[in-house]
Amino acid sequence: MTGALDGGVGDDTATDAGPPAPDPLLGHVVGGRYRVQRELGQGGMGTVYEVLHLGLGKTFALKKLSPEWAHDAEALARFRREAEVVARLRHPHAVQITDWETLDDGTPAFVMEHLAGQDLAARLEQGPLPWPELAQIADQTMSALEAAHRAGIVHRDLKPGNVFIEDADAGGGGPFVKLLDFGVSTVRGEKALTSRPVDRLIGTPAYMAPEQANGDAEGVTPATDVWAMGAMLFEMATGELPFPETGVMAVLYRICHGRPEQLRALRADAPTAFVEVVERALSREPGRRIVEMSVLRREVAGALATVASPSPSPSPSPSPSPSPSASTNPSTSPSPSPSPSPSPSPSPSPSPSTRAIAGGRRRWLWLGLAGLLALTASLVIWRWRATARSPVKASSPPASLSPAPSPSLAPGLAASVSPSPSPAAATVSPSPSPSASPRRSPRPRIPVDKGKPPRKPPPPLTP
Numbered sequence: 001m002t003g004a005l006d007g008g009v010g011d012d013t014a015t016d017a018g019p020p021a022p023d024p025l026l027g028h029v030v031g032g033r034y035r036v037q038r039e040l041g042q043g044g045m046g047t048v049y050e051v052l053h054l055g056l057g058k059t060f061a062l063k064k065l066s067p068e069w070a071h072d073a074e075a076l077a078r079f080r081r082e083a084e085v086v087a088r089l090r091h092p093h094a095v096q097i098t099d100w101e102t103l104d105d106g107t108p109a110f111v112m113e114h115l116a117g118q119d120l121a122a123r124l125e126q127g128p129l130p131w132p133e134l135a136q137i138a139d140q141t142m143s144a145l146e147a148a149h150r151a152g153i154v155h156r157d158l159k160p161g162n163v164f165i166e167d168a169d170a171g172g173g174g175p176f177v178k179l180l181d182f183g184v185s186t187v188r189g190e191k192a193l194t195s196r197p198v199d200r201l202i203g204t205p206a207y208m209a210p211e212q213a214n215g216d217a218e219g220v221t222p223a224t225d226v227w228a229m230g231a232m233l234f235e236m237a238t239g240e241l242p243f244p245e246t247g248v249m250a251v252l253y254r255i256c257h258g259r260p261e262q263l264r265a266l267r268a269d270a271p272t273a274f275v276e277v278v279e280r281a282l283s284r285e286p287g288r289r290i291v292e293m294s295v296l297r298r299e300v301a302g303a304l305a306t307v308a309s310p311s312p313s314p315s316p317s318p319s320p321s322p323s324p325s326a327s328t329n330p331s332t333s334p335s336p337s338p339s340p341s342p343s344p345s346p347s348p349s350p351s352p353s354t355r356a357i358a359g360g361r362r363r364w365l366w367l368g369l370a371g372l373l374a375l376t377a378s379l380v381i382w383r384w385r386a387t388a389r390s391p392v393k394a395s396s397p398p399a400s401l402s403p404a405p406s407p408s409l410a411p412g413l414a415a416s417v418s419p420s421p422s423p424a425a426a427t428v429s430p431s432p433s434p435s436a437s438p439r440r441s442p443r444p445r446i447p448v449d450k451g452k453p454p455r456k457p458p459p460p461l462t463p
């Protein structure tokens, strides 16, 4: 079809598809610049391929509408609208769209950033998620949904297959979510694209809120995404669906009339607050149900706060005394306390004023014994003060602090010296190791959308 005819570059890759009916698009060039390299995934609406931009030498993902929908006006409109919605929603955790193409046979397609990793459905095949990973994936997904809701967009097809988890490298060490597939989303203020009753039931049964399962298109609101998010939280925690019936009708019936499975029975170490918040997201009781994504996000973060961080770091003192010590610690820098500076050059020679005083007193010496005594007294005082200052000087090692004069003399000095003798040893010694390591070890409990959490292996799951 299409680009195939554009140039037939890369016919070699076409044979990679193997015996079962090779996709004719593989190996061909779309729009004169995107060579189709391999299939990345398929969903209800289309097929996604990895394509190589021949000019840039960079890979992208191209999503084309499935042939069975290609002549359906509503499906076509929805597909185009998906591209527009995604283009409008610029968020770090929503996939970015970069181009629009039409294949030679008229099939529409759009180009997105190429994501490396796996979708959450594939991830869940390995089992339930450890809490820190769950917390990160959930928070990032909800941050994208929050932004979508603010923009008046309801995703309406939230499920693990539409939550892509980029490889750790992309996330700077942790999972990095990209929300996909706005193909059946609704946009506030826009006319519904679905007019046929048969199409009013849109979504994936296991993740359909009661109002969606009822086919109540008008009842679909951001709360519908909240419900689906609740189902995903349940599944991420347990590896099971909250409404695990096998038949579509049985699932829908239970969603509308029954209750979900007991989360705690499937994940014994689930925090009570988490169990409750998931229950409220999945609740049918209007007063109990969480209806806003921002509320769900905040409550999930709070509920997982104790389990979402990696094992409580060996030394729980990442910042026990750093700030105070910065201002108090005299040994960390040569400009420790302001107190030593008041008399920076005390030692060898007495200050001019002292000398003047001494000279005046010497004259008294000629006048009598009283003058001699006075001079002696002033000399003694001068020497004693010079000694008292020296330990405070930054250049002095801690040892010189100990012989410091008795605290009774100069209040200003005493204040700056006294903290040092013992605490100084404590605040200086931490610098070599303890204080450095705890700064990095704790990773943010729940990363923000910038989401560059430090790399750390998730703790093992407690069965």
Ligand SMILES: Nc1ncnc2c1ncn2[C@@H]1O[C@H](COP(=O)(O)OP(=O)(O)O)[C@@H](O)[C@H]1O
Residues within 6 Å of the ligand: 040, 041, 042, 043, 044, 045, 046, 047, 048, 061, 063, 095, 112, 113, 114, 115, 116, 118, 119, 161, 162, 164, 180, 181, 183
């Ligand atoms: N940008 C992308 N990069 C890599 N893989 C992708 C990308 N977009 C989609 N996929 C893969 O293709 C699958 C189907 O994509 P999706 O947009 O959900 O299509 P559909 O609307 O048909 O469900 C996804 O589950 C995912 O595994």
Ligand SMILES: [Mg+2]
Residues within 6 Å of the ligand: 043, 044, 161, 162, 181
């Ligand atoms: Mg999909």
